[in-house]
Amino acid sequence: MSQPYPFFLPRDRNWQPEAYTPGYKTSIARSPRQGLVSLHRGSPSERSGPTFEGLDMGQHDNDLLMNFRTEGEAAGLPIGERIVVHGQVIDQFGKPVPHTLVEMWQANAGGRYRHKKDSYLAPLDPNFGGVGRCMTDGEGRYRFRTVRPGPYPWPNGVNTWRPAHIHVSVMGPSISTRLITQLYFEGDPLIPQCPIVQVLKDVDAVDTMTARLDMAHSRPMDYLAYRFDIVVRGALQTYFEE
Numbered sequence: 001m002s003q004p005y006p007f008f009l010p011r012d013r014n015w016q017p018e019a020y021t022p023g024y025k026t027s028i029a030r031s032p033r034q035g036l037v038s039l040h041r042g043s044p045s046e047r048s049g050p051t052f053e054g055l056d057m058g059q060h061d062n063d064l065l066m067n068f069r070t071e072g073e074a075a076g077l078p079i080g081e082r083i084v085v086h087g088q089v090i091d092q093f094g095k096p097v098p099h100t101l102v103e104m105w106q107a108n109a110g111g112r113y114r115h116k117k118d119s120y121l122a123p124l125d126p127n128f129g130g131v132g133r134c135m136t137d138g139e140g141r142y143r144f145r146t147v148r149p150g151p152y153p154w155p156n157g158v159n160t161w162r163p164a165h166i167h168v169s170v171m172g173p174s175i176s177t178r179l180i181t182q183l184y185f186e187g188d189p190l191i192p193q194c195p196i197v198q199v200l201k202d203v204d205a206v207d208t209m210t211a212r213l214d215m216a217h218s219r220p221m222d223y224l225a226y227r228f229d230i231v232v233r234g235a236l237q238t239y240f241e242e
């Protein structure tokens, strides 16, 4: 268990999307039918969380160009545009969140997931798994090397497509700060067309989910970089007088 925090700021329900948004069809079945139960503010279940000190990270866990490479005839690097996605995990007060777990998963360059329920026409890539994880450093920074995922069609409406995106989970300092979100790429014309993006009421919220092209961190003749900072809920500290 991590150090208990006094309590976390409540979620802003006007900023987060509604759970029930019929334009995004799956939300109809997945949204709660009954009123939400409030967890007592500052209870141990809100304040505590896992620590990742003993977690053994593999050499290529945050390198999707390497972590699923096959041996033998098909051996090689994944097909697609080589990119680096990096940023900093901070809380609402701008304080870095060090040594926390960031996990990500994505489709391959053709828009196909390595999942038995994905039957999209685009082929699987024998050298690409599509999952990675990484621990933030002392300043809350994380980094993944991967290929840019392709957009894919999905059965929501007549002709709906997901913009290129990466699913991201970040734990933060406690269970209650865990955030699962999606990263989009700056300039993608599919972003405003997506029914999932459209459940966000505020365009600024979409902005916070959009990674920016970061030429300063790209590597010439190798990869482009995208910057994506992640903000988790902040903790109000209680100060004691000496």
Ligand SMILES: [Fe+2]
Binding pocket: 107, 162, 165, 167
């Ligand atoms: Fe997806």
